[in-house]
Amino acid sequence: MAEPSIRNIVIVGGGTAGWMTAAAVSKVLRAGTYTVRLIESDEIGRVGVGEATIPPITTFNRILGIDENEFLRKTQGSIKLAIEFVNWGRLGQTYLHPFGQFGLDIEAVKFHQYWRKLGMLGEVPPLDDYCLTAMAAKLGRFTRPSPDPQSVLSTLKYAYHFDAALYARFLRDYAEKRGVKRREGKVVDVSLRGEDGFIEAVTLASGERIEGDFFIDCSGFRSLLLAQALKTEFDDWSHWLPCDRAVATQCEAGGELTPFTRATAHKAGWQWRIPLQHRIGTGYVFCSKFISDEEAIQTLLANLDGPPLVDPWLLKFTAGRRKQLWNKNCVAIGLAGGFMEPLESTSIHLIQAGITRLLSLFPGAAISPLEVDEYNRLMISHYEHIRDFIILHYHATERDDSPFWDQCRTMTVPETLKHKIDLFRGCGRLFRYEDELFAEGSWIAVLLGQNVLPQAYDPLVDAIDVKVVRNTLTQIRSHVRQTVEAFPTHRTFLQRNCPAPKLLVNRGAGYVGAK
Amino acid sequence: MTLADNRIRKLVILGDGMAAWLSANVLAHVLAAQQVHICVAESGGEIDVDTFGPCVSTLPSIDLMHKLLGIDESTFMRRTNATFKLGTKLTGWVKQAESYFEPFGETGVNFEGIPFHHYWLALGGKEQAALSDYALSAVAANLGKFSHPLADTTSVLSTMAYGYHFDAALYTQMLRERATKHGIERLKGELTTVTHSDNGFVESLVLECDLRVPGDFFIDCSGPQGLLIAQALETGFEDWSPLLPCDRAISVSSRSADPLMPYTSATARAAGWQWRIPLQHSTDNGYVYSSRHVSDQDAAATLLANLDGSVRGEPRHQSFRSGRSAKFWNKNVVAIGGAASGLEPLASTGLHLVQRSLLRLIELFPDKSCAAGEATEYNRLMSSECERMRDFLLLHYALNGRDSAFWKDCRAMGLPPLLQRKIEHFRNRGRVVDYDEETFKPPSWAAVFLGQDVRPRCRDPLLDTVPPQQIATMLLRMKTAIRQAAEAMPTQRTYLAKIGAAAPVTID
Structure with a gap:
């Protein structure tokens, strides 16, 4: 050869x-x-x-043989269990997209189907209560997952902010x-x-x-x-993702160190909030067709946890x-x-x-052109699956308080996404394409979190007595809660395992944006 | 919500073969608590509408269905004259008398994330062992040995997987008895008329004697006649005969030969290929051929000249058409088995597809209106699955090395683009492209590529980081361990007796 x-x-x-x-x-x-x-x-x-990252980053670091504590110390890192979405489905509405699954499948039928049935009967316990990761995020607690697949602790999935x-x-x-x-x-x-x-x-x-x-x-x-x-x-x-600019800044960390990213929808886009050990990173992604840079900066500065550490800088981009x-x-x-x-x-x-x-x-x-084509095929499908998932957040909304949201709500979405939404709306069904990054749990969190409620539940759910369903759900819920209450708080976890050195953050010494 | 009112209350299965009775059992099991009335309308009379010849060779997945239904393995094997199957031996596809093996279970180990066949290729000419010498299933099969795989993944005995011949x-008789015992209604009679409701849905079947089944x-x-899907609903058919030219099969039973081998044989012949499926007390043989390339008489002569035991009974002829129904689910009808698709039995996919159809149907089980997009999704998933399976079959034909007109025609065929890409990737660097909904995973594809003598042009560059001597030592150790494990197993016949699965001898 x-x-x-x-x-x-x-x-x-x-x-x-x-x-x-x-x-x-x-x-x-x-x-x-x-x-x-x-x-x-x-x-x-x-x-x-x-x-902010998603759980596969832990695999990347593991392959490189990186010690997790050392890495978190050196990058001022914190734990991320979820994203909290504020004002997306409706103004005033908040939901979590946690890593990991909701509940347990019962008799090969998906958990959310049972949850939906109880919902239709008028009992609506929040879906988050059945997910270990979501509960830990809500309560601001964390511990490392257990390697034992029998333990509920093995279902905890996490990533980092750094x-x-x-x-x-x-x-x-x-x-x-x-x-x-x-x-x-x-x-x-x-x-x-x-x-x-x-x-x-x-x-x-x-x-x-x-x-x-x-x-x-x-x-x-x-x-x-x-x-x-x-x-x-x-x-x-x-045309699907109209946001084309962002203003970003960093501010002093406030009281609570949340183990999740927050994404708050504003009038013409959304604001991220990423808590690190030494500061908070934040920025407003917006569509320049609807608001000016100045207005975006004002909105950003009006929504900080603490005093800004650097002057906001502007980024321009085109989705694609x-x-x-x-x-x-x-x-x-x-x-x-x-x-x-x-x-x-x-x-x-x-x-x-x-x-x-x-x-x-x-x-x-x-x-060889073969490998080149294959790389492109795989990466393009990866990009497109992620794209569809992001578009879903904009499209599945009832917001009609600004022209930006009117445009997002009424736009034509890719066929692949339309198919997913229709199937879910019908009977709560979901299928994951093999190469797709976001698993079923992620789609369920966002679809339900943004009020895409299935009109019916899986008929097979009726095979189990509703009393049994109710009891099982109650058990899962209390087990999840008890497990999480035994975790240390996020801050305690970091202090015990990987406290980062106090950095002197110079005002005005932030990063420069791309041209 | 008024959902409950719209629930399916009556489900009718039309047919009397394996697919019909398997469907009845599985659906009755899953819908047990739902008060769905299930009825099987046995129209037809051909017992083997879903099989080629009187015997079935399966993939390992069937075990899952049996576990779901609580079918005891020894009882099932005893009742159906069954044997274990560890894979398929393919002979003469590349050169006359040369064989390779497509084993179930694992072949080698993927060290450092690099698929095993790359290591095997890296040894080049220095190593004489076949790829299948690193698969416990293949080694045990060739020795006529069998014992159940172990669950302990640290043991080499966990690397085997198996299906059955039965x-x-x-x-079908066993499934029918089981279903009727579980309260499934059984109606007999030829289908005479199908009535439709206003929206075109099937409303009822009318059997002879004016028995109406709503x-x-x-x-x-x-x-294959697709009484509902093709005839009543006129769904249309996607013809694959330009890709898979075989359209006839002739089969005959012969006396069983010892040792009792736990594998299916598929031997290439002048205008197709011959199967050999060993059961406990007989052997099933058949020739799948293209009627454009050989006459029925010549095909029969070829089959009869290539048996390893004396003939029992008359040979049976059968025609078939390769392809699939344009939709598997149309309105309120789902086609399963031969009504859904026609694929020759080379890769033993028939029963597997029935099972996959049922699992998908359960996942997407509708209400009366079938209006929640289930059919579209079902059709999308099942057609990909069926097409990837077809491509796997096609691969055997496309890569043949034989000289007769039939085989030359097969080589000259235009291939579907997804398969073409797969072949090019393998030829280039031994990489197996894996698409959505593949039944056969990369190691199975690699076994066929390498078995049919495709050698990649260059090696995987990631392999450069492993010293060649280390590869040689590792493979030798693996091969020895596998050989020893296989030799320590009992013969299949001994093992069947030991687990109480030996079928009583029938007298002809």
Whole structure:
């Protein structure tokens, strides 16, 4: 068999995407066989908004062999069990989207079907009461899940909030120890090979030319290689996801350290709130067609937990993705490939998904169009499933208090999403596409949380006596509550296991936005 | 809510074969507390509308259905002349007399997340062992041995999985007895008329003697003729014969030969392939062929010349059509079994599909109106599942290495794009693309690709990080452990007797 000719890998851009990629590549493609270089410039700011994650991040860290306590300490990290959605279905309405499942299936029929039946009989216990993760989030408590599948504690799922810049710094140490070479400098030119248009080299401002066999574009919104050099077209989703700007800031942490992200819907978009050990990250994602930047900043500043630590900075974006995420000898990871607002904390996850798929299809002797097509097929379907889930939040609303919500409520949604909503509305049925990131529990949380109530329940539910159903549900509920009440509070957990050093946060020293 | 009023109260199953009676048993079990009246209208009279020949070869999944119904394994095996099945041996598909094995259960171990077959390929010419030498099912099968797999996942004995071979008529009889004992109504008589309500739903079946059978929901198990789905509702048929040219089967029973092998054989012949299914006291043989390439007489001669025991009874001819109903669920009718799809038995998928249809129907069980989008979802899922299965069958034909006109035609066929992509990926780097709703998981596909002599152009670069000597040592250790475990097992015949599953000898 031919010797692999892909030896020399160049990552353009640091930040979360760049260093996650470098760390994973340095772990899986062992040093000696490959040369990995990462080019980044301290002059270029980070976007720094994707600081909330979803449970697969724990797998990523585990594969790298990262100690969880050390990681949380070094990144000012906290635990995330859920997202709390405020004002989405209706003004004044709040629901949780917890990680993990609701209740237990009974006789192969889904739990929420029994819950729906009791609801139709007039008894409406909140669905959250049956989910360990949701209950822990509500009560602000946490402990690590049990590895014993028999224990209810094994159903606890969690992710993290962390300071993305500190995470990148942490992974940089990791990758550099494993042989990744960092090059300081700004890329000013990209040269393509004449015969096939592959990227041959990038030139830095210093005049230094860095050649490579394979390039990973982690340059963020600029998409230096994939969009600018290779002219890969963009698939624009702004007709479904009209928000196109965000103003972001950081503020002092208030009293309670909530183990969940909060997403509050405002007049023309929504505001995130991500609590870390040393501060709170927050920002308003909005649609510039309906409000001005100034109005957005005012709304943001009026809704802070504590005094702001930095001046708000502005980000501009378009929802969508490049038509190919892998083009010629270049793969874009992170924002260089596409952008979806962080409503379901998928930014870092999409980086991870890009990395794991790239590694499983990593080119051998030469780059084959087969692997390129397969990578694109898998990533595109991943993007689209997530897109549908995010659109659901905007579309399934009764809000009619602003033109923005009127537009979202009445827009035409993708067929795949329409099919899901219709099926659920009928009889509470859900099907997960195999490659789909968000499992049944997530869809149920959002659909029910935003008032998409099934008109009927699964007829098989009637096979079980309603008294038995009622008793089982009561038992699950009290078991869940008792279990969670024994957990330490979130803050106690962090203090015991992974207290982060007190950082002196300089006012005005926040991150700069992308142009 | 007035939901309860709209619940299905009467369910009618049309047909008298295996699919009909399995449906009756499963639905009666699941709907037990719901006061649904289930009735089987036995129209037809062909007992084997759902099978090719008198015997069935299954996938491991059937065990799940038996556990659900509480069917005791030894009793079932004793009553149906059944044997265990550990996989299929394919002979002559690439070169005359050369065989490979598609085992159930696991082949090797996926170290570091890299599929096992990559390690096997990495040994290249230095290692003479077949891929199936790393599958306990295959090694035990070739030695004629069997014992139940263990649940302990640290033991090599947990890596096996098994299905069955059994007599279809005896099995149907067992299911029928079980169903009638559980209160399912059984009506006999040819279907004469189907009446519809205003919205086009089926309202009732009229059997000869003017017996009218009304229902809220109907299951069409009437076999390939599709009395309800195809005839009454005119659903339409998607013809797959341009892809799968075989359209006839001839089958015959022969005396059983010892040792009693726990696997199905599929041997390529000039215009199709021949099955051999060993039961406890007889062997079922059949030739599936293309009538455009061989006459019925020549096919019969080929079959009779290739038996390993003396013939019992007359050969039986059967025609079939490859394809599927354009919809599996139309209005208030779901087609299950031969009425839903026609797929030759090469991959033993017939009963599995019946089972999958029932599980999907239960997941999506409707009310009388069938208006909550269930049918659309059911059809989406079942057609993908059926098509992925078809592609798996097709793969065996597409990759053949034989010379006759039939086989050359098979090689020249245009393939569905999803299958084409799968083949290209494997040829390139040995990667198995896995789609939604696949019955056969990547290790099964890899067994066929490699069995049919496809060798990837290049190796997985992730493998470069494992030293070759380490791979060689690891594989040798694995092969030895598997061989030892298989040799320590009893022969199938001994084991059947030990667990009380030996069927009484019938006198012909």
